[in-house]
Amino acid sequence: MNTSASALATIADPTRARILRLLLEAPGGRARVGELADRLGLRQPTVSHHMKTLLAEGIVTREPDGRRAWFSVAPDRADSVATLVGADQPATEPDLDRIAADLALRFRGTFSPETVEAYVHESRDLLARGDGPARQLASRTASFAATRLEALARSHGERRDRPEVLFVCVQNAGRSQMAAAILRHLAGDRVVVRTAGSLPAPDMRSTIVAALDEIGVSVGGEFPKPLTDEAVRAADYVITMGCGDACPVYPGRRYLDWELSDPAGLPLEGVRPIRDDIEARVRALLDDLL
Numbered sequence: 001m002n003t004s005a006s007a008l009a010t011i012a013d014p015t016r017a018r019i020l021r022l023l024l025e026a027p028g029g030r031a032r033v034g035e036l037a038d039r040l041g042l043r044q045p046t047v048s049h050h051m052k053t054l055l056a057e058g059i060v061t062r063e064p065d066g067r068r069a070w071f072s073v074a075p076d077r078a079d080s081v082a083t084l085v086g087a088d089q090p091a092t093e094p095d096l097d098r099i100a101a102d103l104a105l106r107f108r109g110t111f112s113p114e115t116v117e118a119y120v121h122e123s124r125d126l127l128a129r130g131d132g133p134a135r136q137l138a139s140r141t142a143s144f145a146a147t148r149l150e151a152l153a154r155s156h157g158e159r160r161d162r163p164e165v166l167f168v169c170v171q172n173a174g175r176s177q178m179a180a181a182i183l184r185h186l187a188g189d190r191v192v193v194r195t196a197g198s199l200p201a202p203d204m205r206s207t208i209v210a211a212l213d214e215i216g217v218s219v220g221g222e223f224p225k226p227l228t229d230e231a232v233r234a235a236d237y238v239i240t241m242g243c244g245d246a247c248p249v250y251p252g253r254r255y256l257d258w259e260l261s262d263p264a265g266l267p268l269e270g271v272r273p274i275r276d277d278i279e280a281r282v283r284a285l286l287d288d289l290l
Helices: 005-012 014-025 032-041 046-054 075-085 093-106 113-128 134-155 176-192 206-216 228-234 269-289
Strands: 061-063 068-073 164-169 194-195 237-241 256-257
Touching: 005 014, 005 075, 005 093, 005 134, 005 269, 014 032, 014 046, 014 068, 032 046, 046 061, 061 164, 068 075, 075 134, 093 113, 093 134, 113 134, 113 176, 134 194, 134 228, 164 176, 164 228, 176 194, 176 206, 176 269, 194 228, 206 269, 237 269
Parallel strands: 164 194, 164 237, 237 256
Antiparallel strands: 061 068
16 A cells, blocks of 8 residues: 555545545446535535545546546555545554655654654554544554654744644544634644544544534544643643543643533534634634734
8 A cells, every 4th residue: 555644644534535435435436526515415615625635645536527527536546545444454564664654754854763663653552542443544643643743843842933722622523623623724824733632532523524614614634633742742722621630731831721512412503502612712812822
């Protein structure tokens, strides 16, 4: 499976993973954006946005047909994509070796290859402890290890030109993900945003993705991740949401606790007020940050 860390992170997005599964299962292995939007219950512009990302990575191909177009998984990526989004298979040692090699190149001059390799294996082990989908373990390991290495570099004094915010809730599948997605959307690249959970859930809740989609906010490639020490050390603001004393306390960080209702198990109409409350808090936070 010759898939770069960038492509793995792209496929790790839950919506894009669902799109790829639908393409693989579609008659003739191809589908139009409108068909995919109907199956996913999303708007066509949202699906088109994800297709552009997949096209840019060479994961899918586009075949014009008059004013519309057919999309298919790229033939040279079909086997690896099917493995990542289809069959339940763990991340193998060759997968981890490729991930470590890609990240060693990315962090060359910052960390040794041995350090990168250790973080890749530890990240895989941390994610494997949960109930997340085994078929996405390789792509999630690549993304999680990269995030941890970025945080480690920042905690050592590098790349501190922008404020960093860490949102933490219990499952990292609802409140913290909504806050992070909204802050990324509003702040762009002016703020570094990370999330974590004290007891991460297997995956993002579909109601969270839908509630954010309603206000034009994408979750990107986010997925529930465990709380790690370097994430807290790298943050300027640590914002907790019902996770108690799970976060270690370090001097120099600002700690806030947002009392928010838990959206777990709520229908979309119950999630919307929580989303709007979070958006108001994030906007006030952004004024403070910038």
